[in-house]
Amino acid sequence: MYGKGELKFIGVVESAGENEAKVHIFPEFCDALKGIDGFSHMIILYWIHLRDNEKERSVLQVIPRGRANGVKVGVFACRSPSRPNPIGLCVVKLMKVEDCRLTVKGLDAFEGSPIIDVKPYIQRRDAVPNAYTPEWLSH
Amino acid sequence: MYGKGELKFIGVVESAGENEAKVHIFPEFCDALKGIDGFSHMIILYWIHLRDNEKERSVLQVIPRGRANGVKVGVFACRSPSRPNPIGLCVVKLMKVEDCRLTVKGLDAFEGSPIIDVKPYIQRRDAVPNAYTPEWLSH
Numbered sequence: 001m002y003g004k005g006e007l008k009f010i011g012v013v014e015s016a017g018e019n020e021a022k023v024h025i026f027p028e029f030c031d032a033l034k035g036i037d038g039f040s041h042m043i044i045l046y047w048i049h050l051r052d053n054e055k056e057r058s059v060l061q062v063i064p065r066g067r068a069n070g071v072k073v074g075v076f077a078c079r080s081p082s083r084p085n086p087i088g089l090c091v092v093k094l095m096k097v098e099d100c101r102l103t104v105k106g107l108d109a110f111e112g113s114p115i116i117d118v119k120p121y122i123q124r125r126d127a128v129p130n131a132y133t134p135e136w137l138s139h
Numbered sequence: 140m141y142g143k144g145e146l147k148f149i150g151v152v153e154s155a156g157e158n159e160a161k162v163h164i165f166p167e168f169c170d171a172l173k174g175i176d177g178f179s180h181m182i183i184l185y186w187i188h189l190r191d192n193e194k195e196r197s198v199l200q201v202i203p204r205g206r207a208n209g210v211k212v213g214v215f216a217c218r219s220p221s222r223p224n225p226i227g228l229c230v231v232k233l234m235k236v237e238d239c240r241l242t243v244k245g246l247d248a249f250e251g252s253p254i255i256d257v258k259p260y261i262q263r264r265d266a267v268p269n270a271y272t273p274e275w276l277s278h
Contacts, residue, residue: 002165003253005146005186008196010223025215026141029223032199035216038273045184045226047144057147060171076164076257077174079264084149084168087184087256089228091265114142117226118215123270125218126230131262134177 011100011115013046013107020095021107023115030100033118037097041121044107047114048086056082069136078137088113091121150239150254152185152246159234160246162254169239172257176236180260183246186253187225195221208275217276227252230260 010032011025023044025033036042051057059082061072075083092104102118121127149171150164162183164172175181190196198221200211214222231243241257260266 002167003148005148005191005253005255007144007146007224009142009144028141029199029215032213032215032223034200035212035273035275038275039216039271041267041270043228045228052144060168061173073174074171076168076171077178077259079258079261083256084171085146085255089182089184089258091267114144116144116224117222119218119228120216120272120276121267121270122218122272122276123267127266127268127270128180128230128260128262129266129268131180131260131266132178133259133261134174136174136177137259137261 007047007116009047009114009116013109013111013113013115016109016111018108019105021104021109023102023104025100025102025115027100033097036094036120039094039120042092042094042104043119043121044090044092044104044115045117046088046109047116048081048088049113050110051081051086057084057086059083071136087116146186146255148186148253148255152248152250152252152254155248155250157247158244160243160248162241162243164239164241164254166239172236175233175259178233178259181231181233181243182258182260183229183231183243183254184256185227185248186255187220187227188252189249190220190225196223196225198222226255
């Protein structure tokens with residue numbers, strides 16, 4: 001073993017949906033949202049709780065969904081929900097902020113997934129318009 | 140309390156530097172790197188170990204670095220290293236992959252920071268060229 005860290009769940013996905021999802025930030029952490037309404041997009045980190053077990057967390061290679069050639073790739077080379085730490089990451093569009101609730105577009109988490117962090121999307125740091133990906137990803 | 144998750148450290152920042160940093164992925168997780176050499180950019184999630192204490196993790200608002208007006212914003216509205224879960228996120232350029240070691244450009248972690256996840260940067264999901272940010276961020 002190489003060391004561990006402890007995450008606090010700071011919120012939960014209250015309702016899921018690619019077009020509209022609602023995220024509830026627990027009251028204890030609500031003050032940390034001050035100022036997010038100035039951003040168009042956020043990065044949501046969530047805990048893929050349905051994969052939080054030893055079997056799923058020991059998966060190191062998968063055949064990515066939709067790849068017909070059947071060649072395995074490492075979970076660090078794809079967005080597989082089975083991975084050593086079941087952390088999901090989505091860039092979402094911020095539609096509405098009301099008290100401790102965010103309405104967002106583009107979150108692919110399930111209802112009930114704990115939220116572990118919310119970060120503002122900052123174009124000069126996070127947007128790489130000319131990034132390339134391997135050919136297998138575009139099939 | 141609202142529930143917790145347990146992170147495994149899967150690697151470590153071996154040498155730091157904005158222009159060149161080296162990340163060592165522990166041998167146990169090395170197979171998960173298969174295929175990453177096809178990507179130009181990666182998203183590195185790391186554990187800001189120097190802020191992993193109750194005091195730093197209870198900070199909810201900060202005066203962002205370089206903001207002269209002195210108005211506090213929530214830690215979910217900035218990239219403050221003091222936050223409920225000390226997770227750092229950097230989009231990096233992948234320079235080299237050698238066995239279990241990645242050489243990257245753009246990682247602002249300190250030497251010794253544990254790595255908690257590595258994800259490929261996928262332009263259609265992660266690049267938002269027209270994202271906007273509040274005025275205070277550009278000062």
